[in-house]
Amino acid sequence: MFKVLWNYGLVIPALVNGFIILSSAMSVAQTPNLSEPKSEIEEFSPNSATHAIKPTQAELNQAANAETIKPKESLLSQQTSTNQNNPLAQVTSVSELSDVQPTDWAFQALQSLVERYGCIAGYPNGDFRGNRAITRYEFAAGLNACLNRINELIATSTENLVTKQDLSILQRLQEQFSSEITALRGRLDTLEERAAKVEANQFSTTTKLVGDAIFVVADTFGDRPNNTPANDTKDSTNTFFGYRTRLSFQTSFSGRDQLTTILTSNNIPNLTSNTGTAMTRFTFDTDGREGVYISQLVYRFPLGKKATVWVGPRALQPAVFTPTLNASVGGINGAASRFATFNPTVYRPGFDGAGAAFGYKFSNQLQLNLGYIANDSQANNPENGLFSNTYAALAQLTLSPSRKLDIGLTYTHKYFAAGAFNITGGTGSAFARNPFGQNSTATDNFGLEFNWRASPRFHLGGWFGYTLANQLTNGDSDATIINGALTFGFPDLFKEGNVGGIIVGVPPKVTSNDYRLTPVSARREDPDTSLHLEAFYTFRVNDNIRITPSFYLITNPEHNNANDPIGVAVLRTSFTF
Structure with missing residues (x-):
């Protein structure tokens, strides 16, 4: 003892x-x-210029509108x-x-x-x-x-x-x-x-599965524009019900990189043919493909402590690798219209992309993003490849003079080979999307974007886009196209987790054009100005379900005051998992 x-x-x-x-x-x-x-701990997000360029999932936030899915956690x-x-x-x-x-x-x-x-x-x-x-x-x-x-x-x-x-x-x-x-x-x-x-029971030790599904009930109101027969201008649409679902396989091999593979099925209609104008399009509508298909295949990895590289053969969109500075009203639970998502002339190439991109953060106040993408439907063709077909090259400096203010200075050069194309990413008037008919076209697109987080419950943003277009075949005509918008975001409106938004803008419009189809035909210029007026409110049911009623009105569709206004009402339910 x-x-x-x-x-x-x-x-x-x-x-x-x-x-x-x-x-x-x-x-x-x-x-x-x-x-x-x-x-x-700050991580890089393409829509938050104050964050470091690090491999996270946040960079797919705005990319949700460019066929990406925002992950829950990297x-x-x-x-x-x-x-x-x-x-x-x-x-x-x-x-x-x-x-x-x-x-x-x-x-x-x-x-x-x-x-x-x-x-x-x-x-x-x-x-x-x-x-x-x-x-x-x-x-x-x-x-x-x-x-x-x-x-x-x-x-x-x-x-x-x-x-x-x-x-x-x-x-x-x-x-x-x-x-x-x-x-x-x-x-x-x-x-x-x-x-x-x-x-x-785990799915994979290296792959995380996330996804989203949206149910859409919508209808349009107003006569069709630009129809010759008088009795063919009446609204012929009825209330319709559609869906889009996406599964994202997010694979990491080192803990800092990510291979994103997205499978999509979508039957939400493109309203252009129904309403007579692309100004009514949804940001989440179908691109015409049926069944389940790979909508994105992109690999991202760090290069040192301040740089990130993206490489992808499918849907490497500018919104994936560049801050669009419109997170207040963009994303899967934001604005429903295609135009209101972000500056269309610099961030929407008008085709799916295959190529590479590079991002470098000099400091918390300065970030550089570069990218080159070709039309992925032609990039795999040995006769055209990456450098002899339709392409877009982007450069953006993102300035953050304070933690509340981000400013983007963007330049995008686009080239469209002869054939069907649109230079404003499926937005704006028919003349803006295709100012020179089916002739090869090059454009220089300049963008100024900003996002000011004035308070935790009010964000002010917007953009201005200026495009110089040049006809390359069968003539040498020039055209000027402009667009712009102001966005008002209201986080936690009425209740924490809910979001409200208002967008007022001018869709892409041709202000001048030398091109004539024949010596006596009129120039492809827009005579008047359309206004895009949109409001939405996202109600958070829980962490995974949100309901968003939206309404947007297009005045003078196709920038022509001879056309009556067109309205689009949308009720969207979003499920994320």
Whole structure:
């Protein structure tokens, strides 16, 4: 009996030291350390210029309108979060704890517990977080580790000496935290069982599956424009019901890269033929393909700490690799119209893309994005390839003079080979989409975009686009096209998680054009100005379901005041998973 008591005496100092340190940490939980600096982990998102260019899922936010899906969480952030919640194995030296300094008041106690008694563990990133508040469960876990270490020391010790008072302290501590230790063991057992089930049924160790589905009920109101027979101008549309569903396989091979493969099925109609104008198009309508098809295949990876590279043979759109600065009203739960999503002349190439892009963040105030994409329906043809068919080359400087203001300066050069095409990305008037008939065309497109987060509940944004078009075959005509919009976003309108938005703009319009189909025919210029007026409100049912009623009105469709206004009413339900 005396020998056992002597063995306890050898380890009582370790227990007392651990009790002092853990009790001090409990005191920190009651009195926050106001002098402790706060840190913020910033990740790159193509629609937030203040974020660093890092491999995350946020960059698909605006890309949701360019056949992408916004992910719930990146594999990188998921790994980091998981690792930080699980402590490492026992450290063998206090020097392994990066945030513990010899000048800290508890340094000697920690050194003793770590190096003499082996009673403390750190976090995966090598820190101890001694100034962070702890819970009773965490305290119990630390105490339990020390008690286990005591049993080891007793079993191997040969000396004898201890007092009844020391034994009494030890017994009281064990009794006081017995319920917490028991509960902790139960939680660990449950966690192990759940982890085993997840591992046995997981989809893939490298691939995350996310997706969305939208149900759309809509109708249009107003006569068709630009019809010669008088009796052919009446609205012939009826209320219709359509859907679009997408599955995104997001695969990471290093934790910082991502291969995105999206499967899509869509039967939401393109309203151009029904209403007589592309100004009524949805941002989520079909491109004419039927069944399930690959709508995007893009690989993104970091190049150093400040650069990111995108490569893709399918649907590498500018909105995937460039901040469009319109997150307030864009996205799957934002504006329903195609025009209101973002500046169409610089961010909508008018075709799906195959090519590469590069992004570099010089600082929190300056970011550069470059990209070259060719029409992916021709890029795989050896006769045309990447550089001898329809293409678009983009460059954008994004300036962030403050955390509340982002400004984009964008230039996009487009080339369209002879054939069916549109230079304004399916928006604006027929003359704007195709100013020179079916002749080859080159355009220089300039864009100015901004987003001002005036307050947490009000965002003001907008853009102005200016296009110089040149006819390359069968003539040398020039045309000028403009478009612009102001957007008003209202986050958390009426209720947290809900969003309201108003968009007022002028769809792409031809202001001047030298081209004539025949010497006596009229120039392909728009005589008047259409206004695009849109409002929407997104109601958050829960984290995965949102309902968005929208309405937009087109005055003077096709920029011609001889045409009556056309309205589009939409009720959209979005499911994300």
